Amino acid sequence: MPDADIAARLPAPPPLSDDCALFLDVDGCLLDFHDDPASVRAEPPLVARLDAIARRLDGALALVSGRSIASLDRMFAPGAFAAGGLHGLERRAAGSMPAPEAAVPAFDRAAWTKLVADARAWMAGHPRAVVEDKQRTLALHWRAAPEAEGDARAFAALALARLPGYQLQPGNRVLELRPAGADKGGAIAAFLSEPPFAGRTPVFAGDDLTDEPGFALVNERAGISIVVGDRRPTQAAYRLADPAGVRRWLEQWPGDGREASA
Numbered sequence: 433m434p435d436a437d438i439a440a441r442l443p444a445p446p447p448l449s450d451d452c453a454l455f456l457d458v459d460g461c462l463l464d465f466h467d468d469p470a471s472v473r474a475e476p477p478l479v480a481r482l483d484a485i486a487r488r489l490d491g492a493l494a495l496v497s498g499r500s501i502a503s504l505d506r507m508f509a510p511g512a513f514a515a516g517g518l519h520g521l522e523r524r525a526a527g528s529m530p531a532p533e534a535a536v537p538a539f540d541r542a543a544w545t546k547l548v549a550d551a552r553a554w555m556a557g558h559p560r561a562v563v564e565d566k567q568r569t570l571a572l573h574w575r576a577a578p579e580a581e582g583d584a585r586a587f588a589a590l591a592l593a594r595l596p597g598y599q600l601q602p603g604n605r606v607l608e609l610r611p612a613g614a615d616k617g618g619a620i621a622a623f624l625s626e627p628p629f630a631g632r633t634p635v636f637a638g639d640d641l642t643d644e645p646g647f648a649l650v651n652e653r654a655g656i657s658i659v660v661g662d663r664r665p666t667q668a669a670y671r672l673a674d675p676a677g678v679r680r681w682l683e684q685w686p687g688d689g690r691e692a693s694a
């Protein structure tokens with residue numbers, strides 16, 4: 433059976449309930465993909481919606497992303513949500529804005545700067561490819577330059593040897609270098625161990641490979657795991673077709689009645 437047919441058989445998720453803890457991936461889940469990662473912003477009505485849902489859940493809403501928390505804050509301003517960033521390497525608990533609660537491990541800044549410069553030089557022949565420096569992780573994007581994929585993969589393989597303790601993180605038209613030892617499942621588990629998330633039913637929506645550990649964790653906790661789109665295989669039990677579908681699903685939620693004036 434073709435993958436698309438199997439994808440269509442995953443059911444739509446149930447509506448959100450007042451006793452849930454809501455975890456949301458960002459790119460490709462809440463927000464549509466764009467060629468330039470730096471230009472992506474959440475529209476004000478979506479920020480207002482998330483803010484209303486967070487209030488209704490007593491703060492039990494977190495963004496869980498491959499982006500840094502600093503980047504998420506820019507994208508969702510003026511919203512400032514609890515967040516897991518850099519694929520689970522950094523985390524900011526509810527109510528502890530603006531500083532991340534846990535910093536990622538120390539690293540050699542000079543060596544990192546050289547690595548980023550080398551990546552930019554390596555990819556210079558592909559002006560529409562993007563080298564995204566996230567300070568502790570590096571993403572090589574080829575969405576607007578499909579011909580750059582081979583060079584991106586070749587650089588990442590070579591660079592991995594210069595980065596002890598790092599691993600490759602494949603994504604949607606991107607390959608990232610990032611420290612091993614953390615993932616989105618760990619970030620969600622940490623949130624669920626503390627207020628206001630503890631004791632609630634976890635719900636997690638995401639679209640990419642980096643989201644699979646989050647789906648596994650949520651399934652273990654008898655929660656609701658939702659894959660966005662047709663990527664397979666997946667451990668998710670429910671499916672929404674695309675980010676527009678995610679936003680419509682969130683719209684079904686009653687909110688707290690205040691977002692209309694936000």
Ligand SMILES: O=P(O)(O)OC[C@H]1O[C@H](O[C@H]2O[C@H](CO)[C@@H](O)[C@H](O)[C@H]2O)[C@H](O)[C@@H](O)[C@@H]1O
Nearest residue numbers: 458459465466467469497498499575604605606
């Ligand atoms: O975990 P996520 O929130 O889904 O973040 C994963 C990566 O998303 C971003 O890259 C993706 O979105 C870009 C903007 O739409 C797009 O240009 C790119 O092709 C996608 O792979 C982000 O730039 C990365 O840092 C995140 O790790």
